[in-house]
Amino acid sequence: MPTTTNVNSAYVGALAGEIFVQAFKKSDTIGKQAITVIPNVIGSGYLPTLSYSAGLAAYSCGFDTTGTVTYADKEVATKKYEIKHELCKDKFHSTFQAMQAGLYGAANEIPATIQDAILLSMVNNMGALVDTQIWQGTGVTGSFNGLLSQLNSDGTKITVAGTVSSVTNVQATLSAVYSAIPEEILSDESLVIVVSPNVARNYKMSQIGNYMVGSPVGDKELDFIGVPVISVAGLPTNTILAYRTTNIGFLTGLEADLNNVSIKDMDESDLSGNLRTKIVFTAGVGYSYGAEIVLSKV
Helix, strand or coil: CCCCCCCEEEEEHHHHHHHHHHHHHCCHHHHCCCCEEECCCCCEEEEEEEEEEECCCCCCCCCCCCEEEEEEEEEEECEEEEEEEEEECHHHHHHHHHHHCCCCCCCCCCCCCHHHHHHHHHHHHHHHHHHHHHHHCECCCCCCECHHHHHHCCCCCEEEECCCCCCCCHHHHHHHHHHHCCHHHCCCCCEEEEECHHHHHHHHHHHECCCCECCCCCCCCCEECCEEEEECCCCCCCEEEEEEHHHEEEEECCCCCCCEEEEEECHHHHCCCEEEEEEEEEEEEEECCHHHCEEEEC
């Protein structure tokens, strides 16, 4: 009698949150720690903004204030999103039957069950999608209000003229971005320069043959005059930003009861051989200080 594989799983709340942790780590921006993750936010989260000014005064008894402290919370609304897929279960069968027969030897990276394979596929897909949304979300229905969209309308950001990146001009562009970083954050440990993959590739190639890289063999960790340079897949081409990672936040509700990861085998209802998957989660992105962020893009 042939074996029938039925897959039906549902994860909610904290259990779904554990899956989302793995998915979010697949996002370049989150996985490479180029953003601060603020978990367990439901509804709106708040990022702090603080400014302080003071001047010297002659000493006198009593207490006369000479400075001004302005504190405000910047609201970042998280919204509820969903991802739905339908796929043919039969596409997974040959791989897993071969593994059960030992044909893959010690290839532990191959999932042991159809359910594991589907969850892995969901995690990978969600990570890439979230990474793009963090930066390029347009704010319309079904989309994050992405960081670039927010920065485009922020008159306080620092703008550096963008160029179509090439091996010959990439260091000059990075120099312009570096020079525009405010002095007060230049020594901050959380300062990073984040670039699109084509800029990172050109920067690596520009170093071949000069004093920074003696050989083209092997990958190199990137920095520019001591500031880490991070390649982020979710950025559009020819884009460079400099900022403190503590200034930018990804807000989500990892343990919220409304989180859901579901896999439904449709064979039980319509004999279609299809699987349906559904992911429900909350998320939002924002930043505190636009005046500290340097942006260069074409």
